[in-house]
Amino acid sequence: MPDQVTLTIDDVKVTVPAGTLVVDAAKAAGIDIPVFCSHPKLDPLGACRMCLVEFVGSRGSRLDTACTVRVAEGMAVRTNTEQVKAVREANLGFILINHPLDCPICDKGGECPLQDQTMAYGPGVSQFVEPKRHKNKRYPISDLILLDQERCILCWRCIRYLEEWEDKPQLGLFERGGETMIDTFPGQPVDAKTSGSIIDICPVGALTNRVARFRYRPWELKKTPSVCNHCPVGCNLRLDERVHALRRIVARENMAVNDEWICDKGRFVHQFVDHPERLKKPLVRDAQRGTLREATWDEALDRVVEKLGALVEANGPNTVGGIASPRVSNEAAYLFQKFFRALVGTNNVDFAGGSAVRAWPTGLSAITDIARSDLIVLVGFDPSEAAPLLAVHIKRVVLRKGAKLLIIHPRRIELAKYPGAYLPVLPGNEAALLGELAAAVQASKGVRGQEARGKQAARNPQSPGPGPQYPDVVALLAAAKSPLFIYGPDVARGERGRATVAALLNLATALGQGDKLAYIGAGANEQGVRDMGLLPDTLPGYAPVSDAAVRERLGKLWGLQPPAEAGQTCARMIGGGVKGLFVMGDNLAALPAVAEALRKLDFLVVQDLFLTETAQLADVVLPACSFAEADGTYTNLERRVQRGPQGIRAVGESKADWAILTALAEKWLAAEGRGDRSGVAPAAAPELPDWKRKKRKAKTGPAAKPWNYPTAQSVLEEIGKAVPFYATMRWEALGEGGLQWSARDLRVGVRDSGLSNTQSPTSNPRPGEFLLVSSPLFWDASLFMQYAADQVRQLIPAPFVALNPADLATAKLAEGSQMTLTSPHGSVILTLKADASVQPGTVWIPATLPGLPAETLGGGRGEPISVVVR
């Protein structure tokens, strides 16, 4: 078959790839064929009959649907004949027969394909005077989506989306003939994690967003292309604003990232942006009353400069530090670490899940590589719960291209049902298992290599090594030509995490695929904040703090050099390592044990959207803007730097993170003598407090350069100078699709080569004890969920613990009963659930449930936690 096919459509000659559908060929020829059921991302169906066109052949012409017929050489198509026009009119007439025409109150009105096509191709007047059929207009198909069965034109797009992209046939046609309608199956609401996509692709207003409905008229919206701030995929979306409120979020196509879909968190969880409880003014702790009261920005920032400065002055810069959230923009993260490194003079910067994870920092080679891979190895990572768009891409390659999945996880995650293999593993045993696999792969390769090398091997007999324990899995791995290895934070924390990552690297390398190993973090901008050096031991661009050349380079840029010794980790700072702490955007004190620790601080600054548990403990609270209110860039899990422009006016007096930091730095510099710290290692002059020593050098030593950032874009410009591989990341250059930095540009290795598995395997839990699994759940109780719309908030599950039904039976525990779970770190009371996906011997308490039960028991520490259930 030739690759290209030439056909004529209305006398226009057009050449398109073989296999193209006639509708798409027409589009290429600039000819519009009206469609309803056809959608570029869905398989052809041919149900609505709107696209009927004439195919002219030797035996006369025939009508057929342009959305189902593929092009052929020499084909002649007519879309503008009287017959075609008549057919379109008739068909639109039929569709409108029962359509309620409640355009004036319909969310779709103004952006509705049915309206548009009726205007373009419809009959002028209605033939019918009969009453329309009435069906349910407010039919919930899930907690988030309402179906108006009267408006529905039964194009099946919603059905097909769920089937073809989610592999969740949760909607179907029910009844027959004129009574046909879309419905869910009894007792089974739509729960696909990207279910909201069907609202976007519905060609009428039949599916409505329960959070957003009736809050806008499409033509009144100001539409800002942005990126999602919920997970590291960084889906492209659009912020629709009107009168300073964020009315809704819809998906935006980016074929390199999210295709045309976003998940339900990205779409429905945005009420935090204009939530009434947003902080609108800075707060300071009243000296007399001891409570927080409103203050001006000047007062609040002066207080920070004064108090932090005093701590630095009295005890040295290393007694203060900063913890930021991995959600903040690159600009915020960059200025945050610069504030501490250049102005305060400490490397005490980190984020939760930052330095605790030793991960190769280049993420996924490319999201589009998923579609090209034939085997995806998932280790301790559940895309369905943690990054649903990745799950969508993975399901697609499995369903459409027959890719296989190898899943190594303590829980039988949703994706484990697909072809490939599922290896259950006890938490903490991942490294051992991966080691065995790597050895088995080596051994199997050795066998093949020996055959090839013939006698040479015979002369050089090597010990056969461990026999392949998992022949099927080894075969799966060996057969893969383009595998991807993906792991997540749950298996990468702490010493055990180091070992797991090393074992995984060994395995990937043994298969010659070392560059296909991807760590996927938890925070939306985790990649970016790492790139920015929001880590105690690495500078912007990943150079270790010990790298004198980079320190010098940064010193030239900043005026002052960062210190040479590594700063304190997040855990150490919280655990008493500092007296003054600046927390930007993370609600650390949600965990009572952390709150306890933070109370011991001399001074706490919190910059956030809400008066969180952490902010309540603060001495100064700085109201920050959400991602929707400020310009900023975010770097996703495939190193794609993407723009998140301001889409709505800042709430109250809140300011962008970068702007707050700039204002703070200006005040810091303005305060007497505070801009003159030299970069000399503090240990050099022990007789004087660090701070004073620098002060004395004021006249001659290097001075911090002024912080002159009128815009986020100007911060990004400086980032381009600080981080070599961000040099080309100019705001304009990023465009609406973002730019990826190349993993090859990252020359500085942080790959720990000498790692080996020194961890003893986790022993099977003793009777009555269980190992804690705290892998994430999509609908959790994270901060943004707590401030989401009611319809979303009710999706936050009541805290629970799930056990394998067999374990429940053995332990004579009843589902639904309340049990006390105790670990060395704490104890919680939870409702028991039976869940066959949970491995015997383990308990699953998802991360970030209300009250943080898993974290209270010690989950997320990177070590096996043994739990007693009573």
Next chain:
Amino acid sequence: MAEWEPVLLANVHRPNSEKIGTYLAHGGYQALRKALSMSPEAVVAEVKASGLRGRGGAGFPTGVKWGFLPPDAPVKYLAVNTDEGEPGTFKDRLIVERDPHAILEGVIIAAYAIGAHRAFVYIRGEFFLGVKRWIKAIADAYQHGFLGKDILGSGFDLDVSVHRGAGAYICGEETAMLESLEGKRGQPRLKPPYPAQVGLWGRPTIVQNVETLANVPHIILRGAAWYASIGTEQSKGPKIFCVSGHVNRPGNYELPLGTPLREIIEKYAGGVRYGRHIKAVIPGGVSTPMLTARQIDVPMAFETLAAAGSALGTGAVIVMDETTDMVEVARRITDFFVHESCGACVPCRLGGFRMLERLEAIARGRGRPDDLAKLESLARGISGLTFCPLGTGMCEPVLSGLALYRDEFVARLNTAAKR
């Protein structure tokens, strides 16, 4: 022409005709032995040469369809269409109830020819006796070694199972039937790909009507040349005509294709009741356009009926005498189709329902002056534009009714106007 000696219906009137013993006693399963001694390709060639065309309504050449199967497909299926839903059609039911082994033998030969090791019988849910007969016949065939492993020592394996439909006309359409067999909502699939390429559970599948399959053993046993000598140029072999309506002897009549419609009605079905005159005849089931009394000399063959502006369809001849109310005929048939529309595509789902609304109004004497124009415009917006032939078939009674008996519709409107 000499009196036709029935071939397909040769057994049905024998006592205990459904029993395997009766079937065997009258030469049953001889064709199977012969076919198994031939190569599968030779069987396909024989059926192709016979000129056999499908009896389910579409009349597609059976041997040609078998040739469409991808030869290297590892798994292929045969699906037996016993849904018989077309109003006026009752031939398949007769064979299934009275001579199930005749079909089963055809099934086994066809499966052998196409290389299927699994056959699925899809049967209309209301055929309670037929279901029993199918199941019993299959069980007996297993007992006798005609089914299962290594059939009659040939090395050929075949399993057959029976699946009941839930009473939807559309499930007789082959792809809707496959959907239903897969446990899904019965609605047609997009073609191409045709079932012979992508069928049941994605496997190449041949769907065949019961009567079609019943022809196969005779073709094998007596040879393609004998078969091709029966009938007309493009319509070979015997056909069961189901005659119903205002005739004296309604029933199934097996005759060679090409037998004139008049002969079937007058000679075999005993003519019109009470000596009345014919007003209209539906020649091939209600989806086929009506013929008038003047057209009944047409030979009942695919090509001749097409030339007369109708179709052979299932060969279900519905005779209407001069007393027939043509408005009511159109209303009644449209009612059937509207009820049976699967609802998947726009014109059939929405247009049909509005057509019925108008017809009901006219029939009740409540029509409006522009109703006939409306009906025609509705039918024109449906006919030929639907996803599957059901929707198009739905328009036939309206379109041919209006074309041939318009005055009756007009008269009904006039009574309405007077009231």
